[in-house]
Amino acid sequence: MPTPHEPTHDCPLCPRLAEFRTQNAAKFPDFHNGPVPSFGSPDARLLIVGLAPGLKGANRTARPFTGDYAGDLLYPTLEKFGFSKGEFKASPDDGLELIDCRITNAVRCVPPQNKPIGAEVVACRPFFAAEIAAMPKLEVVLALGGLAHKAILATLGYKQSALKFIHAASYEVANGERNIMLANSYHCSRYNTNTGRLTSEMFEDVFTLIRDHLDGLD
Numbered sequence: 362m363p364t365p366h367e368p369t370h371d372c373p374l375c376p377r378l379a380e381f382r383t384q385n386a387a388k389f390p391d392f393h394n395g396p397v398p399s400f401g402s403p404d405a406r407l408l409i410v411g412l413a414p415g416l417k418g419a420n421r422t423a424r425p426f427t428g429d430y431a432g433d434l435l436y437p438t439l440e441k442f443g444f445s446k447g448e449f450k451a452s453p454d455d456g457l458e459l460i461d462c463r464i465t466n467a468v469r470c471v472p473p474q475n476k477p478i479g480a481e482v483v484a485c486r487p488f489f490a491a492e493i494a495a496m497p498k499l500e501v502v503l504a505l506g507g508l509a510h511k512a513i514l515a516t517l518g519y520k521q522s523a524l525k526f527i528h529a530a531s532y533e534v535a536n537g538e539r540n541i542m543l544a545n546s547y548h549c550s551r552y553n554t555n556t557g558r559l560t561s562e563m564f565e566d567v568f569t570l571i572r573d574h575l576d577g578l579d
């Protein structure tokens with residue numbers, strides 16, 4: 362479900378990403394090749410924030426973390442912790458539903474080499490801020506990686522130095538009138554899992570923290 366403030370399919374705010382989109386549309390005409398919308402209901406209490414769509418993953422399928430390696434750890438973990446139902450088949454028509462969880466990206470368009478630059482994170486921030494504003498029941502924001510953590514801090518009005526990105530750390534942060542939890546995890550990228558920086562146990566530790574927190578609020 363979209364928020365009221367969404368980027369257009371041909372969003373021109375980031376010249377480098379718009380140029381990359383044009384190149385990809387010529388090369389891969391069947392791909393989505395546009396800003397990837399968030400997945401899950403805005404009524405969810407958990408918002409998971411990734412970095413940016415993968416070229417042949419979300420940029421192809423139009424669903425975050427879907428169609429490349431990045432979803433292979435995330436979606437089974439969500440199921441294990443009761444945040445999804447249905448089978449994840451790495452395709453937007455797999456019928457998978459998120460439960461009390463929404464997934465977005467700090468940058469909505471695929472960047473070259475999977476690396477958005479600072480100006481692109483800043484340009485995309487209004488869309489990210491609109492995501493947060495559109496979630497009335499938001500209790501936990503999970504940053505997948507340091508860049509997502511920084512994007513969240515900036516959006517909530519914190520200095521970049523205010524809270525350190527540390528795997529499995531959690532902080533209480535102000536979201537307007539309400540306090541919410543900001544949780545950190547290393548990004549579930551192929552690089553991080555292949556190098557052992559992030560194991561499935563380490564990822565599950567973060568979801569245990571989040572699940573316990575949400576269940577404690579009931």
Ligand code: URA
Binds near residue numbers: 411412413414424
């Ligand atoms: N796919 C996404 O949608 N986000 C990421 O951060 C990585 C892959």
